[in-house]
Amino acid sequence: MTDKPSAAGKTRRQLYEDRLRRRSMLIAASSTLAVFLAVIILVPMSPGWDRVKASFFNWDVFVKTFPKLLEAFKLDVMIFLWSAPAIVILGLLVALARDVRSPALFPLRILGAAYTDIFRGVPVVLTVYLIGFGIPGLGLPRPLNSPYIWGSLALILTYAAYVAEIFRSGIESVHASQRSAAQSLGLSDADSMRFVILPQAIRRVIPSQMNMFIALQKDVALLSFIGPVEIFRQAGVFKSLLANFTPYVGAALIFLAVTIPATRYADYLLAKQNRERS
Amino acid sequence: MPKLSLKNVVKRFGEKTVCNGISLDVEEGQMVCLIGASGGGKSTLLRCINLLENIEDGEIFLDDTDISIPGLDPQPVRRRIGMVFQSFNLFPHMTAAENVMLAPRRVYKRSRNDLRAEITDLFIRFGLADHMNHYPDQLSGGQQQRVAIVRALAMKPEVMLFDEITSALDPQLVGEVLDVLRLLKDSGMTMVLATHEMGFAREAADKVCFLSNGEIIEEGPAKALFETPQQPETQAFLARAIK
Numbered sequence: 001m002t003d004k005p006s007a008a009g010k011t012r013r014q015l016y017e018d019r020l021r022r023r024s025m026l027i028a029a030s031s032t033l034a035v036f037l038a039v040i041i042l043v044p045m046s047p048g049w050d051r052v053k054a055s056f057f058n059w060d061v062f063v064k065t066f067p068k069l070l071e072a073f074k075l076d077v078m079i080f081l082w083s084a085p086a087i088v089i090l091g092l093l094v095a096l097a098r099d100v101r102s103p104a105l106f107p108l109r110i111l112g113a114a115y116t117d118i119f120r121g122v123p124v125v126l127t128v129y130l131i132g133f134g135i136p137g138l139g140l141p142r143p144l145n146s147p148y149i150w151g152s153l154a155l156i157l158t159y160a161a162y163v164a165e166i167f168r169s170g171i172e173s174v175h176a177s178q179r180s181a182a183q184s185l186g187l188s189d190a191d192s193m194r195f196v197i198l199p200q201a202i203r204r205v206i207p208s209q210m211n212m213f214i215a216l217q218k219d220v221a222l223l224s225f226i227g228p229v230e231i232f233r234q235a236g237v238f239k240s241l242l243a244n245f246t247p248y249v250g251a252a253l254i255f256l257a258v259t260i261p262a263t264r265y266a267d268y269l270l271a272k273q274n275r276e277r278s
Numbered sequence: 279m280p281k282l283s284l285k286n287v288v289k290r291f292g293e294k295t296v297c298n299g300i301s302l303d304v305e306e307g308q309m310v311c312l313i314g315a316s317g318g319g320k321s322t323l324l325r326c327i328n329l330l331e332n333i334e335d336g337e338i339f340l341d342d343t344d345i346s347i348p349g350l351d352p353q354p355v356r357r358r359i360g361m362v363f364q365s366f367n368l369f370p371h372m373t374a375a376e377n378v379m380l381a382p383r384r385v386y387k388r389s390r391n392d393l394r395a396e397i398t399d400l401f402i403r404f405g406l407a408d409h410m411n412h413y414p415d416q417l418s419g420g421q422q423q424r425v426a427i428v429r430a431l432a433m434k435p436e437v438m439l440f441d442e443i444t445s446a447l448d449p450q451l452v453g454e455v456l457d458v459l460r461l462l463k464d465s466g467m468t469m470v471l472a473t474h475e476m477g478f479a480r481e482a483a484d485k486v487c488f489l490s491n492g493e494i495i496e497e498g499p500a501k502a503l504f505e506t507p508q509q510p511e512t513q514a515f516l517a518r519a520i521k
Contacts, residue, residue: 134361181367181426183326183380186357195380266301 056242061246065238072234075237078219079152079230083220084213086156091163096193098168112164119161125222131224147227154222159216166208170201174259208268214262218255231255279342281306281468282327282437285344286336289319289326289492296322298492299336304437304485309459309469311479311500314489314515320472321364323489324439327470328361340437357385360430364442366422368414374425375401375410378432386434393432400428404458420451424458431462438462440471449482476520480504488512 041051053109097112119127131154136145155166180194185277224233231251239246280303289297297319304310309489312320325331327338329345329352338346342375345355369377378397382388401410414422423443430438440459444452456478463482464470475477482498487497488509496503496512504520506515 048463055335177363179368180330180367180370181363182360183330183352184356184359184363184387185429186353187381188384191384195324195384196369203371219388 051152056245056249058244058246061106061242062246062250066244066250067249068238069231069234069247069254072229073251073254076217079155079220079223079228080147080213080217081153082160083155083216085157087163087213088150088209090160090274092167094170094199095171096162098164099171099193100132101189110155116161116164117156120165122158124155124158124219125225128222130154130225131157132223144195147223151223151226151228155219159212159219160163162212163209166212167201168204170205171197173204174200204273208243208265209271210262210266210269214259214266217258217262221255259264280304280339281308281341282470283339284327284336285321285339287323287326287333287338288335289322289331290331296492297333300489300492300494302487302494302497304470305387305467307466307469308484309463309471309482310487312470312472312487312489313474313476313479313519314495318489319492321441321488324361324441324470325474327437328359328439329355330361332496333408342430353385357433358435359439360433360435360436361439362423362426362443362446363439366414366419366426366478368422368426368429368444371414372488373404374417374428375413377425378429381429382432382520390456397428397432400431403430403461418451418495419447420454423447424456427455427458427462429473430490440469440473441475444473444475459519474519476504476516488515492516 018072044053076233094112094115096107098116100109129153132147135150135153136147139145170230171193178196179192182196183189185197221230221232224230224236227236231254235251239245282302282304284300284302287297287300294389295462300319300323302310305437314320317406318392319347326346327334329350333346337344340358353461358415368374370378372380375397378400379390382393383461384388389464397409398410401407401492404427406421406424406428407424409417409421414425417425427438427443427487444455447455452475456475459469459478460482461470471479471483482501486503488503488507489495490511496509503512504516507516
Protein backbone atom coordinates (compact mmCIF):
# COMPACT_ATOMS: atom_id res chain seq x y z
CA MET A 1 0.00 0.00 0.00
CA THR A 2 1.33 3.43 -0.81
CA ASP A 3 0.24 6.37 1.24
CA LYS A 4 -0.21 9.09 -1.35
CA PRO A 5 -0.01 12.57 0.20
CA SER A 6 -3.37 14.30 -0.02
CA ALA A 7 -3.92 17.97 -0.70
CA ALA A 8 -2.98 18.86 2.89
CA GLY A 9 0.27 16.92 2.57
CA LYS A 10 -0.94 14.20 4.94
CA THR A 11 -1.03 10.46 4.34
CA ARG A 12 -4.39 8.76 4.58
CA ARG A 13 -3.21 7.13 7.81
CA GLN A 14 -2.64 10.58 9.32
CA LEU A 15 -6.03 11.79 8.10
CA TYR A 16 -7.67 8.75 9.63
CA GLU A 17 -5.91 9.33 12.96
CA ASP A 18 -6.82 13.02 12.92
CA ARG A 19 -10.45 12.02 12.48
CA LEU A 20 -10.22 9.55 15.38
CA ARG A 21 -8.60 12.17 17.61
CA ARG A 22 -11.25 14.77 16.84
CA ARG A 23 -13.98 12.31 17.58
CA SER A 24 -12.59 11.20 20.96
CA MET A 25 -12.00 14.81 22.00
CA LEU A 26 -15.59 15.63 21.15
CA ILE A 27 -16.88 12.69 23.16
CA ALA A 28 -14.68 13.51 26.17
CA ALA A 29 -15.71 17.15 26.12
CA SER A 30 -19.42 16.47 25.88
CA SER A 31 -19.40 13.80 28.61
CA THR A 32 -17.44 16.08 30.94
CA LEU A 33 -19.88 18.90 30.24
CA ALA A 34 -22.82 16.59 30.95
CA VAL A 35 -21.40 15.56 34.33
CA PHE A 36 -20.69 19.15 35.34
CA LEU A 37 -24.14 20.32 34.27
CA ALA A 38 -25.73 17.50 36.24
CA VAL A 39 -23.79 18.49 39.37
CA ILE A 40 -24.53 22.20 38.95
CA ILE A 41 -28.22 21.63 38.33
CA LEU A 42 -28.91 18.67 40.62
CA VAL A 43 -26.99 19.63 43.77
CA PRO A 44 -28.80 22.98 44.27
CA MET A 45 -32.10 21.09 43.84
CA SER A 46 -31.42 19.08 47.00
CA PRO A 47 -33.54 20.16 49.99
CA GLY A 48 -30.62 21.22 52.25
CA TRP A 49 -28.62 23.10 49.61
CA ASP A 50 -29.40 26.58 50.84
CA ARG A 51 -28.24 25.77 54.33
CA VAL A 52 -25.05 24.04 53.09
CA LYS A 53 -24.32 26.93 50.81
CA ALA A 54 -24.70 29.43 53.59
CA SER A 55 -22.51 27.57 56.07
CA PHE A 56 -19.79 26.15 53.76
CA PHE A 57 -19.58 28.55 50.84
CA ASN A 58 -20.12 31.95 52.42
CA TRP A 59 -18.07 34.37 50.36
CA ASP A 60 -17.93 37.10 53.00
CA VAL A 61 -16.66 34.70 55.63
CA PHE A 62 -14.17 33.31 53.14
CA VAL A 63 -12.70 36.70 52.32
CA LYS A 64 -12.57 37.67 55.97
CA THR A 65 -10.84 34.54 57.26
CA PHE A 66 -8.61 33.55 54.36
CA PRO A 67 -5.64 35.86 55.16
CA LYS A 68 -5.54 34.66 58.77
CA LEU A 69 -5.69 31.04 57.61
CA LEU A 70 -2.82 31.64 55.24
CA GLU A 71 -0.89 33.15 58.13
CA ALA A 72 -1.62 30.10 60.30
CA PHE A 73 -0.55 27.80 57.47
CA LYS A 74 2.97 29.20 57.82
CA LEU A 75 3.17 27.33 61.09
CA ASP A 76 2.23 24.08 59.31
CA VAL A 77 4.97 24.70 56.80
CA MET A 78 7.49 25.42 59.55
CA ILE A 79 6.66 22.27 61.46
CA PHE A 80 7.00 20.41 58.17
CA LEU A 81 10.34 22.02 57.42
CA TRP A 82 12.02 21.07 60.66
CA SER A 83 10.45 17.61 60.82
CA ALA A 84 11.30 16.55 57.26
CA PRO A 85 15.12 16.53 57.56
CA ALA A 86 14.90 14.73 60.90
CA ILE A 87 12.64 12.13 59.29
CA VAL A 88 15.07 11.56 56.41
CA ILE A 89 18.03 11.13 58.77
CA LEU A 90 16.24 8.91 61.27
CA GLY A 91 14.60 6.88 58.48
CA LEU A 92 17.92 6.28 56.80
CA LEU A 93 19.59 5.27 60.07
CA VAL A 94 16.80 2.82 60.88
CA ALA A 95 16.94 1.35 57.37
CA LEU A 96 20.68 0.84 57.73
CA ALA A 97 20.31 -0.58 61.24
CA ARG A 98 17.91 -3.19 59.91
CA ASP A 99 20.51 -4.21 57.34
CA VAL A 100 23.54 -4.75 59.60
CA ARG A 101 24.98 -8.24 59.71
CA SER A 102 27.53 -8.02 62.50
CA PRO A 103 26.34 -10.07 65.48
CA ALA A 104 27.52 -7.37 67.92
CA LEU A 105 24.96 -5.05 66.37
CA PHE A 106 22.13 -7.57 66.50
CA PRO A 107 20.26 -5.55 69.17
CA LEU A 108 20.22 -2.65 66.72
CA ARG A 109 18.50 -4.85 64.17
CA ILE A 110 15.85 -5.96 66.63
CA LEU A 111 15.30 -2.40 67.80
CA GLY A 112 14.96 -1.25 64.21
CA ALA A 113 12.38 -3.92 63.45
CA ALA A 114 10.43 -3.29 66.65
CA TYR A 115 10.48 0.45 66.04
CA THR A 116 9.09 0.25 62.51
CA ASP A 117 6.46 -2.29 63.55
CA ILE A 118 5.23 -0.19 66.46
CA PHE A 119 5.10 3.20 64.78
CA ARG A 120 3.57 1.91 61.59
CA GLY A 121 0.99 0.06 63.66
CA VAL A 122 -0.38 2.98 65.71
CA PRO A 123 -2.62 5.71 64.22
CA VAL A 124 -0.66 8.95 63.89
CA VAL A 125 -3.19 10.90 65.92
CA LEU A 126 -2.75 8.47 68.82
CA THR A 127 1.03 8.85 68.72
CA VAL A 128 0.57 12.61 68.69
CA TYR A 129 -1.65 12.38 71.76
CA LEU A 130 0.52 9.96 73.68
CA ILE A 131 3.80 11.76 73.08
CA GLY A 132 2.35 15.27 72.91
CA PHE A 133 0.51 15.01 76.22
CA GLY A 134 2.51 12.23 77.84
CA ILE A 135 6.01 13.65 77.81
CA PRO A 136 5.18 17.24 78.86
CA GLY A 137 3.10 15.56 81.56
CA LEU A 138 6.38 14.50 83.18
CA GLY A 139 6.55 18.05 84.47
CA LEU A 140 9.30 19.35 82.22
CA PRO A 141 10.39 22.99 82.67
CA ARG A 142 9.15 25.75 80.41
CA PRO A 143 10.71 25.51 76.94
CA LEU A 144 10.89 21.73 77.13
CA ASN A 145 7.18 21.22 77.64
CA SER A 146 6.33 22.87 74.34
CA PRO A 147 3.78 20.94 72.29
CA TYR A 148 5.75 21.97 69.21
CA ILE A 149 8.70 19.83 70.28
CA TRP A 150 6.75 16.78 71.29
CA GLY A 151 4.15 17.02 68.55
CA SER A 152 6.93 17.27 65.98
CA LEU A 153 8.66 14.31 67.61
CA ALA A 154 5.49 12.25 67.27
CA LEU A 155 5.35 13.06 63.55
CA ILE A 156 9.07 12.39 63.13
CA LEU A 157 8.87 9.01 64.86
CA THR A 158 5.84 7.91 62.84
CA TYR A 159 6.99 9.08 59.46
CA ALA A 160 10.59 7.91 59.91
CA ALA A 161 9.22 4.38 60.34
CA TYR A 162 7.53 4.53 56.91
CA VAL A 163 10.43 6.33 55.30
CA ALA A 164 12.84 3.70 56.68
CA GLU A 165 10.82 0.90 55.09
CA ILE A 166 10.86 2.70 51.74
CA PHE A 167 14.63 3.18 51.96
CA ARG A 168 14.97 -0.49 52.79
CA SER A 169 12.94 -1.55 49.77
CA GLY A 170 15.21 0.69 47.70
CA ILE A 171 18.33 -0.93 49.14
CA GLU A 172 16.94 -4.37 48.40
CA SER A 173 16.06 -3.38 44.84
CA VAL A 174 19.72 -2.80 43.97
CA HIS A 175 20.88 -6.00 42.33
CA ALA A 176 23.21 -8.27 44.31
CA SER A 177 25.71 -8.11 41.45
CA GLN A 178 26.42 -4.48 42.37
CA ARG A 179 27.43 -5.59 45.85
CA SER A 180 29.54 -8.40 44.38
CA ALA A 181 31.31 -5.94 42.09
CA ALA A 182 32.01 -3.57 44.97
CA GLN A 183 33.30 -6.37 47.18
CA SER A 184 35.44 -7.87 44.44
CA LEU A 185 37.28 -4.54 44.31
CA GLY A 186 38.18 -4.91 47.98
CA LEU A 187 35.76 -2.27 49.25
CA SER A 188 34.56 -2.73 52.81
CA ASP A 189 30.89 -3.48 53.47
CA ALA A 190 30.38 0.05 54.77
CA ASP A 191 31.98 1.62 51.69
CA SER A 192 30.00 -0.66 49.37
CA MET A 193 26.82 0.53 51.04
CA ARG A 194 27.79 4.19 51.13
CA PHE A 195 29.20 4.63 47.65
CA VAL A 196 27.57 1.91 45.57
CA ILE A 197 24.27 0.68 47.02
CA LEU A 198 22.80 3.71 48.80
CA PRO A 199 23.17 6.29 46.02
CA GLN A 200 21.28 4.00 43.66
CA ALA A 201 18.71 3.03 46.27
CA ILE A 202 17.93 6.61 47.25
CA ARG A 203 17.50 7.71 43.66
CA ARG A 204 15.00 4.93 43.05
CA VAL A 205 12.76 5.73 45.99
CA ILE A 206 12.57 9.50 45.62
CA PRO A 207 9.06 9.48 44.08
CA SER A 208 7.70 7.21 46.83
CA GLN A 209 9.36 9.33 49.50
CA MET A 210 7.81 12.46 48.01
CA ASN A 211 4.39 10.93 48.49
CA MET A 212 5.25 10.32 52.15
CA PHE A 213 6.19 13.95 52.59
CA ILE A 214 2.99 15.13 50.97
CA ALA A 215 1.14 13.02 53.53
CA LEU A 216 3.32 14.52 56.26
CA GLN A 217 2.37 18.07 55.26
CA LYS A 218 -1.28 17.13 55.68
CA ASP A 219 -0.74 15.30 58.96
CA VAL A 220 0.89 18.35 60.52
CA ALA A 221 -2.73 19.43 61.06
CA LEU A 222 -2.98 16.68 63.71
CA LEU A 223 -0.80 18.74 66.03
CA SER A 224 -3.81 21.05 66.45
CA PHE A 225 -5.14 18.45 68.90
CA ILE A 226 -2.38 19.17 71.38
CA GLY A 227 -2.19 22.94 71.17
CA PRO A 228 -0.41 24.69 68.29
CA VAL A 229 -2.74 27.08 66.49
CA GLU A 230 -1.94 25.96 63.01
CA ILE A 231 -4.33 26.24 60.09
CA PHE A 232 -6.80 23.53 61.10
CA ARG A 233 -7.08 24.88 64.62
CA GLN A 234 -7.35 28.44 63.32
CA ALA A 235 -10.18 27.35 61.03
CA GLY A 236 -11.84 25.76 64.05
CA VAL A 237 -11.56 28.99 65.99
CA PHE A 238 -13.22 30.91 63.16
CA LYS A 239 -15.91 28.27 62.89
CA SER A 240 -16.86 28.76 66.53
CA LEU A 241 -16.58 32.52 66.27
CA LEU A 242 -18.64 32.93 63.12
CA ALA A 243 -20.78 29.80 63.38
CA ASN A 244 -19.77 29.01 59.83
CA PHE A 245 -17.85 26.16 58.18
CA THR A 246 -16.42 28.18 55.29
CA PRO A 247 -12.99 28.55 57.00
CA TYR A 248 -12.58 24.76 56.70
CA VAL A 249 -13.14 25.01 52.96
CA GLY A 250 -10.56 27.80 52.85
CA ALA A 251 -8.09 25.63 54.76
CA ALA A 252 -8.71 22.73 52.38
CA LEU A 253 -7.99 24.99 49.42
CA ILE A 254 -4.71 26.10 50.96
CA PHE A 255 -3.64 22.49 51.50
CA LEU A 256 -4.57 21.62 47.93
CA ALA A 257 -2.57 24.53 46.57
CA VAL A 258 0.51 22.88 48.06
CA THR A 259 -0.26 19.19 47.72
CA ILE A 260 -1.61 19.04 44.17
CA PRO A 261 1.52 20.45 42.50
CA ALA A 262 3.69 18.25 44.73
CA THR A 263 1.66 15.14 43.88
CA ARG A 264 1.77 15.94 40.18
CA TYR A 265 5.53 16.38 40.41
CA ALA A 266 5.99 13.07 42.24
CA ASP A 267 3.89 11.30 39.59
CA TYR A 268 5.93 12.95 36.87
CA LEU A 269 9.18 11.74 38.48
CA LEU A 270 7.81 8.23 38.82
CA ALA A 271 6.65 8.12 35.21
CA LYS A 272 10.02 9.42 34.08
CA GLN A 273 11.82 6.77 36.11
CA ASN A 274 9.61 4.01 34.72
CA ARG A 275 10.36 5.18 31.19
CA GLU A 276 14.09 5.15 31.87
CA ARG A 277 14.04 1.67 33.29
CA SER A 278 11.99 0.08 30.52
CA MET B 279 55.43 -22.60 43.24
CA PRO B 280 52.15 -21.83 41.48
CA LYS B 281 50.72 -18.31 41.82
CA LEU B 282 47.28 -19.70 42.54
CA SER B 283 46.55 -23.22 43.64
CA LEU B 284 43.23 -24.93 44.36
CA LYS B 285 43.22 -28.16 46.31
CA ASN B 286 40.09 -30.28 46.38
CA VAL B 287 37.72 -27.34 46.46
CA VAL B 288 34.14 -28.30 47.35
CA LYS B 289 31.24 -25.84 47.09
CA ARG B 290 27.62 -26.69 47.72
CA PHE B 291 24.44 -24.65 47.43
CA GLY B 292 22.12 -26.51 49.80
CA GLU B 293 21.93 -30.07 48.50
CA LYS B 294 23.52 -29.24 45.18
CA THR B 295 27.26 -29.74 44.85
CA VAL B 296 28.52 -27.14 42.41
CA CYS B 297 32.26 -27.76 42.78
CA ASN B 298 33.09 -31.32 43.64
CA GLY B 299 36.74 -31.49 44.65
CA ILE B 300 38.42 -29.24 42.11
CA SER B 301 42.21 -29.02 42.07
CA LEU B 302 44.00 -26.61 39.78
CA ASP B 303 47.40 -24.88 39.60
CA VAL B 304 47.87 -21.55 37.86
CA GLU B 305 51.47 -20.44 37.31
CA GLU B 306 52.56 -16.83 37.40
CA GLY B 307 51.75 -15.16 34.06
CA GLN B 308 49.65 -18.07 32.86
CA MET B 309 46.27 -17.77 31.21
CA VAL B 310 43.99 -20.64 32.20
CA CYS B 311 40.62 -21.10 30.48
CA LEU B 312 37.75 -22.98 32.07
CA ILE B 313 35.36 -24.36 29.49
CA GLY B 314 32.24 -26.47 29.76
CA ALA B 315 28.47 -26.21 29.58
CA SER B 316 26.63 -23.58 31.63
CA GLY B 317 25.97 -24.82 35.14
CA GLY B 318 29.18 -26.83 35.16
CA GLY B 319 30.65 -24.81 38.04
CA LYS B 320 32.97 -22.42 36.19
CA SER B 321 31.48 -19.18 37.51
CA THR B 322 31.07 -20.50 41.02
CA LEU B 323 34.69 -21.58 41.07
CA LEU B 324 35.80 -18.06 40.14
CA ARG B 325 33.54 -16.55 42.82
CA CYS B 326 35.09 -18.93 45.37
CA ILE B 327 38.61 -17.85 44.40
CA ASN B 328 37.61 -14.21 44.96
CA LEU B 329 36.03 -15.21 48.29
CA LEU B 330 32.61 -14.00 47.14
CA GLU B 331 31.49 -17.52 48.08
CA ASN B 332 32.73 -19.57 51.01
CA ILE B 333 33.94 -23.04 50.15
CA GLU B 334 32.76 -26.05 52.12
CA ASP B 335 36.01 -28.01 51.91
CA GLY B 336 39.47 -27.88 50.39
CA GLU B 337 42.00 -25.06 50.23
CA ILE B 338 42.86 -22.17 47.98
CA PHE B 339 46.44 -20.86 48.02
CA LEU B 340 47.60 -17.52 46.71
CA ASP B 341 51.42 -17.42 46.70
CA ASP B 342 51.46 -20.37 49.08
CA THR B 343 49.23 -18.59 51.60
CA ASP B 344 45.94 -20.27 52.39
CA ILE B 345 43.23 -17.69 51.60
CA SER B 346 40.35 -20.07 52.29
CA ILE B 347 40.81 -20.23 56.07
CA PRO B 348 37.33 -19.79 57.56
CA GLY B 349 37.02 -16.40 59.22
CA LEU B 350 39.81 -14.80 57.22
CA ASP B 351 39.19 -11.14 56.35
CA PRO B 352 38.40 -11.32 52.63
CA GLN B 353 39.11 -7.68 51.77
CA PRO B 354 42.93 -7.77 51.59
CA VAL B 355 42.69 -10.89 49.44
CA ARG B 356 40.17 -9.36 47.05
CA ARG B 357 42.50 -6.42 46.49
CA ARG B 358 45.07 -8.85 45.11
CA ILE B 359 42.57 -10.72 42.92
CA GLY B 360 40.60 -8.69 40.39
CA MET B 361 37.33 -9.95 38.95
CA VAL B 362 35.29 -9.01 35.90
CA PHE B 363 31.71 -10.16 35.49
CA GLN B 364 29.49 -11.23 32.61
CA SER B 365 27.06 -8.38 33.19
CA PHE B 366 29.80 -5.69 33.57
CA ASN B 367 28.35 -4.46 36.88
CA LEU B 368 29.61 -0.95 36.44
CA PHE B 369 28.18 1.46 38.99
CA PRO B 370 25.51 3.25 36.93
CA HIS B 371 25.53 6.46 38.97
CA MET B 372 29.23 7.17 38.38
CA THR B 373 31.20 8.11 35.29
CA ALA B 374 33.70 5.63 33.89
CA ALA B 375 36.57 7.47 35.60
CA GLU B 376 34.74 7.57 38.96
CA ASN B 377 34.00 3.85 38.66
CA VAL B 378 37.70 3.20 38.25
CA MET B 379 38.87 5.56 40.99
CA LEU B 380 36.43 4.54 43.71
CA ALA B 381 38.27 1.50 45.06
CA PRO B 382 41.82 2.96 44.98
CA ARG B 383 40.47 6.08 46.68
CA ARG B 384 38.69 4.24 49.45
CA VAL B 385 40.97 1.27 49.93
CA TYR B 386 44.38 2.84 49.37
CA LYS B 387 43.26 6.32 50.51
CA ARG B 388 44.63 7.94 47.39
CA SER B 389 43.31 11.27 46.15
CA ARG B 390 41.64 11.84 42.80
CA ASN B 391 44.47 14.14 41.71
CA ASP B 392 47.03 11.58 42.64
CA LEU B 393 45.21 8.90 40.65
CA ARG B 394 44.29 11.00 37.61
CA ALA B 395 47.48 10.45 35.56
CA GLU B 396 47.64 6.74 36.25
CA ILE B 397 43.96 6.20 35.45
CA THR B 398 44.21 8.26 32.27
CA ASP B 399 47.07 6.03 31.12
CA LEU B 400 44.93 2.95 31.68
CA PHE B 401 42.04 4.45 29.71
CA ILE B 402 44.36 5.34 26.85
CA ARG B 403 45.95 1.92 26.86
CA PHE B 404 42.56 0.25 26.47
CA GLY B 405 41.27 2.64 23.83
CA LEU B 406 38.85 4.40 26.16
CA ALA B 407 40.44 7.84 26.35
CA ASP B 408 37.34 9.56 24.96
CA HIS B 409 35.00 7.86 27.41
CA MET B 410 36.45 8.67 30.81
CA ASN B 411 33.69 11.08 31.69
CA HIS B 412 30.82 9.10 30.22
CA TYR B 413 28.26 7.30 32.31
CA PRO B 414 27.87 3.54 31.76
CA ASP B 415 24.55 3.95 29.92
CA GLN B 416 26.31 6.17 27.38
CA LEU B 417 28.76 3.38 26.51
CA SER B 418 28.41 0.30 24.30
CA GLY B 419 28.56 -3.12 25.93
CA GLY B 420 32.13 -3.62 24.74
CA GLN B 421 33.19 -0.26 26.13
CA GLN B 422 31.46 -0.97 29.44
CA GLN B 423 33.23 -4.28 29.76
CA ARG B 424 36.59 -2.68 29.02
CA VAL B 425 35.91 -0.06 31.68
CA ALA B 426 35.11 -2.89 34.08
CA ILE B 427 38.49 -4.45 33.27
CA VAL B 428 40.24 -1.12 33.80
CA ARG B 429 38.39 -0.74 37.10
CA ALA B 430 39.73 -4.08 38.31
CA LEU B 431 43.25 -3.30 37.04
CA ALA B 432 43.34 0.03 38.89
CA MET B 433 43.69 -1.95 42.12
CA LYS B 434 46.90 -3.47 40.71
CA PRO B 435 45.81 -7.07 41.23
CA GLU B 436 48.21 -9.97 40.93
CA VAL B 437 45.60 -12.31 39.48
CA MET B 438 42.58 -11.51 37.31
CA LEU B 439 39.42 -13.59 37.08
CA PHE B 440 37.09 -13.22 34.10
CA ASP B 441 33.61 -14.68 34.34
CA GLU B 442 32.26 -15.16 30.81
CA ILE B 443 32.95 -11.54 30.10
CA THR B 444 31.95 -11.68 26.44
CA SER B 445 28.72 -13.66 26.86
CA ALA B 446 26.48 -10.62 27.22
CA LEU B 447 27.99 -8.79 24.24
CA ASP B 448 26.78 -8.42 20.67
CA PRO B 449 29.00 -10.60 18.46
CA GLN B 450 30.66 -7.61 16.76
CA LEU B 451 31.77 -6.25 20.17
CA VAL B 452 33.41 -9.46 21.39
CA GLY B 453 36.63 -8.83 19.47
CA GLU B 454 37.53 -5.59 21.22
CA VAL B 455 37.22 -7.23 24.64
CA LEU B 456 39.27 -10.27 23.61
CA ASP B 457 41.95 -7.88 22.34
CA VAL B 458 42.15 -6.45 25.83
CA LEU B 459 42.70 -9.92 27.24
CA ARG B 460 45.53 -10.53 24.76
CA LEU B 461 47.08 -7.24 25.79
CA LEU B 462 46.88 -8.28 29.44
CA LYS B 463 48.40 -11.66 28.77
CA ASP B 464 51.28 -10.04 26.94
CA SER B 465 51.88 -7.83 29.97
CA GLY B 466 52.36 -10.96 32.07
CA MET B 467 49.11 -10.92 34.06
CA THR B 468 48.07 -14.19 35.70
CA MET B 469 44.53 -14.86 34.49
CA VAL B 470 41.73 -17.38 34.93
CA LEU B 471 38.81 -17.21 32.51
CA ALA B 472 35.49 -18.95 32.38
CA THR B 473 34.62 -18.71 28.71
CA HIS B 474 32.52 -19.95 25.83
CA GLU B 475 34.90 -18.45 23.27
CA MET B 476 36.49 -21.68 22.11
CA GLY B 477 38.51 -20.05 19.33
CA PHE B 478 40.03 -17.61 21.78
CA ALA B 479 40.77 -20.28 24.39
CA ARG B 480 42.49 -22.40 21.80
CA GLU B 481 44.59 -19.54 20.49
CA ALA B 482 45.50 -17.72 23.71
CA ALA B 483 45.26 -20.06 26.71
CA ASP B 484 48.29 -21.74 28.24
CA LYS B 485 46.09 -24.30 29.86
CA VAL B 486 42.47 -25.32 29.29
CA CYS B 487 40.27 -27.18 31.78
CA PHE B 488 37.01 -28.82 30.81
CA LEU B 489 34.52 -28.74 33.69
CA SER B 490 31.36 -30.76 33.93
CA ASN B 491 29.09 -31.29 36.92
CA GLY B 492 31.52 -29.57 39.26
CA GLU B 493 34.58 -31.58 38.31
CA ILE B 494 37.55 -31.05 36.05
CA ILE B 495 37.08 -33.84 33.54
CA GLU B 496 40.18 -33.05 31.56
CA GLU B 497 42.92 -30.45 31.51
CA GLY B 498 45.95 -29.75 29.39
CA PRO B 499 47.64 -27.37 27.00
CA ALA B 500 45.15 -25.70 24.68
CA LYS B 501 46.43 -27.40 21.57
CA ALA B 502 46.31 -30.88 23.07
CA LEU B 503 42.90 -30.50 24.65
CA PHE B 504 41.25 -29.13 21.53
CA GLU B 505 42.96 -31.40 19.01
CA THR B 506 43.25 -34.68 20.87
CA PRO B 507 40.80 -34.70 23.79
CA GLN B 508 41.12 -37.94 25.72
CA GLN B 509 37.82 -38.18 27.59
CA PRO B 510 34.62 -39.07 25.68
CA GLU B 511 32.73 -36.32 27.54
CA THR B 512 35.27 -33.71 26.43
CA GLN B 513 35.07 -34.97 22.88
CA ALA B 514 31.29 -34.74 22.91
CA PHE B 515 31.33 -31.23 24.37
CA LEU B 516 33.88 -29.96 21.88
CA ALA B 517 32.01 -31.52 18.99
CA ARG B 518 28.93 -29.58 20.06
CA ALA B 519 30.74 -26.35 20.94
CA ILE B 520 32.89 -26.02 17.84
CA LYS B 521 30.85 -25.92 14.70
